Amino acid sequence: MVHFPRWQVILVILIVVLGFTYASPNLLGSKQAEDLPGWVPHQQVNLGLDLRGGSYLLIEVDLPTAFEESRENLSGELRSALTQRGIAGSEWGRFGQAAGFTLQNPDDSGRARQAIREIVGPNLEIDVNDGAVFRVTYSEQDIRERSTAIVNQAIEVIRRRIDETGTKEPTIQRHGEDRILIQLPGVDDPERIKALIGQTAVLSFRFVHENFATGGRLPPSVKLLPADNPGPGEPESYPVSKRVMVSGDRLVDAQATFQDGLPVVSFSFDTLGAKRFGDATTDNVNRLFAIVLDEKVISAPVIREPILGGRGVISGTFTVQEAQDLALLLRAGALPAPLSYLEERTVGPGLGADSILAGEIAAVLGLTFVVVFMAVIYGLFGMMASVALLVNLILLLAALSVLQATLTLPGIAGIVLTIGMAVDANVLIFERIREEMRNGRGPVTAVDAGYRRAFSTIMDSNLTTLIAASLLFHFGSGPIKGFAVTLALGLITSMFSAIMLTRGLVVLWLRQRKPQALAI
The missing domain is CATH 3.30.1360.200 (Gyrase A; domain 2)
Incomplete structure (x- = not known):
């Protein structure tokens, strides 16, 4: 794990540079970002309704009217089908929830029933009175399927x-x-x-x-x-x-x-x-x-x-x-x-600005507390982890911009949560390094064993959280999806910052200083 080949160094530098490049348009106003040349990254994070303001509408689909029109069409289809087969009917129309007619010749009842089945299939219920009065209605299953199809359309x-x-x-x-x-x-x-x-x-x-x-x-x-x-x-x-x-x-x-x-x-x-x-x-x-x-x-x-x-x-x-x-x-x-x-509700941009400000304050406070904690507990190694944490936030912002994901208030909560989770991997690694040092290992072998033995634990914990985020995104809606997106992207970027960036800084320091002991 202390072996850090040149291609990995180039890869880390390239990802960090791209992260800064794609995150930088968010420092500009929307008008300034749109005026940037086409070859320059100009995507900004999309803000959701609770942050940007906008309109909220709850609409009801008039299913009874849709079914009324369907019954009118059904009545026309029945008339056409019977006319083509030479079956005479009268009193055509809709009767409550049914389309109906009366046969002029009751002996045509069997032929009429067969004609109806041929044109409309098995999902209609046919009721015949006195062998001549037909009432055709949709079945309960057909009504449910049609309702779902109408709303989806x-x-x-x-x-x-x-x-x-x-x-x-x-x-x-x-x-x-x-x-x-x-x-x-x-x-x-x-x-x-x-x-x-x-x-x-x-x-x-x-x-x-x-x-x-x-x-x-x-x-x-x-x-x-x-x-x-x-x-x-x-x-x-x-x-x-x-x-x-x-x-x-x-x-x-x-x-x-x-x-x-x-x-x-x-x-x-x-x-x-x-x-x-x-x-x-x-x-x-x-x-x-x-x-x-x-x-x-x-x-x-x-x-x-x-x-x-x-x-x-x-x-x-x-x-x-x-x-x-x-x-x-x-x-x-x-x-x-x-x-x-x-x-109908209208959310003013002022309310969204207050939410953004509150989220910024929470993020800054969370970041400050984490940086102080890491510096006090782990010293220089903690400061390296804090640098990686800052880069992690930039990469997360860049990913949101590139994917044009919508940032909502729960999404900000996901970012704040990511700040705490981003150092979790480093805490596991550093504690493992401490344990190896107590067992008498030297600096290089302790760092190598710490990263190698903590890697599987880090992968397992982040994978289970990623599965939970995926389920939230799949089954959730609106703000829940926003939270799931920021949480999932934060897990991916934090894995990169802990396994690649922090390790690269630690390995670089070991090669430059060649310490006899680790202050961790």
Whole structure:
């Protein structure tokens, strides 16, 4: 263990230099760090909500509305399946938690049941009264699976929408059965984020009824939809076909741009969407084509010529910000269910600054007490361990910066804990060296035996703590993960500082001074 080859010396020096390099941007302001050249490390530690300030939102996913829409779709699927098989039904609709219908011919009951099973699978419960009245409901297992899928899809859509805004290190996680917890560090405009999150963003392209200007009663296949921000002389509403020619899930891209000096949103379809869009515009030149977002007509242009390239433009009375937000919503996809806000809190940066100050004080006090203790108990060797401890903190800060990990208040607690644990390995080594000295060994052999025999104990203790930190990270959430990250990184850097850096300083001192006894 006292043999320290040249490659190890170079490796230690290289790691320490890189640590100082990657930790140094944290001494600058955020603006100064961003202005650094691209080839210079400029990453800083991301601060969590409790340190940086920001917004805290608790959202509830409206599962009943989602299931209501599912039952409406189920009713349509049942009607289509029976019609294709020549089975006549009546009284179609939803009855409580079920979709139902009545057979005109009770003899078709067996065929109807088989048709239902073929289109929807075994997870639906079918109840038949008098051989003709059908009620189809979702099973309990299917409801649980669908609920989980809806909430997970909502989380993914929310994550994509928030990521598009450039918010760093947001926390988005499931909270209970139907709730989502969102923490947005550094967000100074939570209302805009709420507007982006809460909008369902279901886009569809449909035709406007040809005789809409004449008024009169609408046919069953047409419904009246309001116009979104109509301009002067524009209709307040449009009679729009219920049939969707092309749906928004066929979009592959949407970007805010300008046309004739006005903000617009350009979009493009996938291959199938482009074909449908091209066929629809080819067969309906000079008709109004409504662009519907969340059951509002945001634009109803006239099809002047076939649009065959799978690309188009959504125009309207947009501001630049509104065009950017609409493009963001279309790229992120539609929410599977409406959302409601149960709780909203704003954490001011002043509170975060107080937490940072308290953490700094705790870290400085902990570091001071450890340095004094090591110097008093172990003398020169203790001072070497203290130097390694300072380097350990720098390496930990560099690792947090490179990994872009989020530092929270529990994370600061993990750093303070790391300060105490970082010297634990050195204490084990130094006590072992003392024991070897009492057994009559010389300085060199005592140091060699001390490091060699304490190494396995150090590895075991740090490995068990690392396993605990890994479990905390895997099963924990939010601040718990922050604590686990700093604890795990602190263990790794402390192992390096104790086994490599402190040992290197001790070996260098032994070679230079060649002492006859050790003052330890």
